[in-house]
Amino acid sequence: MQKPVERSTMPVSLMPVAEAPRVYGFMLVPQFSMIAFTSAIEPLRLANRAAGRALYEWRLYSPDGRAIEASNGVAVAVDGAYAEAGGLAAAIVCAGLDVQTHGHRELMAVLRRLASFGVGIGAVCTGTYVLAKAGLLDGHAATIHWENFSSLASEFPDLDLSQELFEIDRNRFTCAGGTAAVDMMLSLIAGHHGTDIATEVTDQLIHHRVRDAAERQRMDLRARLGVAHPRLLAVVALMEQAIERPLTCQELAAKAGCSTRQLERLFHKYLGRSPTRHYLTIRLERSRELLRQTSRPILAIAVECGFVSASHFSKxxxxxxxxxxxxxxxALRSGIPVRATG
Structure with a gap:
């Protein structure tokens, strides 16, 4: 004889109901950064695995609903076009190379519509640029990949922009790109479902720990230059901070507590170039970022990078x-490849 099925006598209104999955929409921009995208989506998958149920679902969108190519040349199939996005808890813009060369008009309209319904709006890597252009970061803290920080700050001077790994400010969240997206998503997962789930996801990723938002994006100067001399590092740090009004060698030496001759020796010994040449390289690299990532006049970029005239800058x-x-x-406008970010 079949055993009767036991039924709960608890009123239906009081019975525990599984929380519906949060649905994330990933808005993929042409030439998006694959590492930033996968670093954002994989923690969601692993959170489902850790919980043994669907905590999250996701949908992918492109401008026209067709497969879209990342900056590494890999094409990714999507679920629909930007205009079809709906029923989302949050939308995340995934961008990367040459984000400023696209108009983003339709994407920005969709993001504004979603935001008006209370949908969370986020970005990874250079996706922050799209949110800023759409006016969706007004009054919110935000961050972006270090390589794009100067150009974004220059184009949107009123933006509350930081160089944190990620920023979560109410219903806006942005990250620096690369693996910083992992830390941002782990922080969101912990906020939604507790630290136990987030910790298990961290272990699955072999990430060792969730980095704090305030940790630096770039390697410190010691690692980047392969130099440990404290006086030299202090001078290079000063150079990177004083771009628009470059300091003289005498001023740098005075701030470092040495003579100009000692400073020259330090740079030649450890970097194989003069302080003046190293400083010029820093300023030219910054100008290159601004040329590629903004539409600002060339003369304005020259002045911002400490050059006294357009001819001196060009030479x-x-x-x-x-x-x-x-x-x-x-070259950028004609589609000639340039170095990717994120």
Missing amino acids: SYVEHFGRTPRAERN
């Missing part, structure tokens, strides 16, 4: 990069 640029600033910008 220095050609000597260092082998092309004029205008040719640099035209």
Whole structure:
């Protein structure tokens, strides 16, 4: 004889109900950063695995609903076009290379519509640029990949922009790109479902620990330069901070507590170049970022990077990069590949 099925006598209204999965929409922009995208989506999958149920679901969107290519050349199939996005708890813009060369008009309209319904709006890597352009970061703290920080700050001077790994400010969340997306998503998962789930996901990722938002994006100068001399590191740090109004060698030496001759020796010994040459390289690299990532006039970029005239800037640029600033910008517009970010 079949055993009767036991039924609960608890009123239906009081019976525990499983929380519906949070649905994340990933808005993929042409040439998006694959590492930032996967670093954002994989923690969601692993959170489901750790919980033994669907805590999260996700949908992918592209401009036209067709497969879209990442900056590494891999095409990713999607669930629909931007305009079809709906029923989301949050939308995350995934961008990467040359984000400023696209108009993003339709995407921005969709994001504004979603935001008006209380949907969380986020971004990884250079997706922060799209949110800023859409006016969706007004009054919110935000961050972006270190390589794009100067250009974004220059184009949107009123933006509350930091160089944190990630920023979660109410219903806006942004991260620096790369694996920083892992830390941002782990922080969100912990907020939704507790630290036990987030910790298990961290272990599955072999991530060792959830990095704090305030940890630096870039390697410190010691690691980047392969130099440990404290006086030299202090001077290079000063150079990176004083771009628009470059300090003289005498001023740098005075701040470092040494003579200009000692400073020259330090740079030649550890970096194989003079302080002046190293400083010029830093300023030219910054100008290159601004040329590629903003539409600001070339003269304005020259002034912002400490050059006294457009001719001086152009001459220095050609000597260092082998092309004029205008040719640099035209190459980008014509689709000639440049170094990717994130």
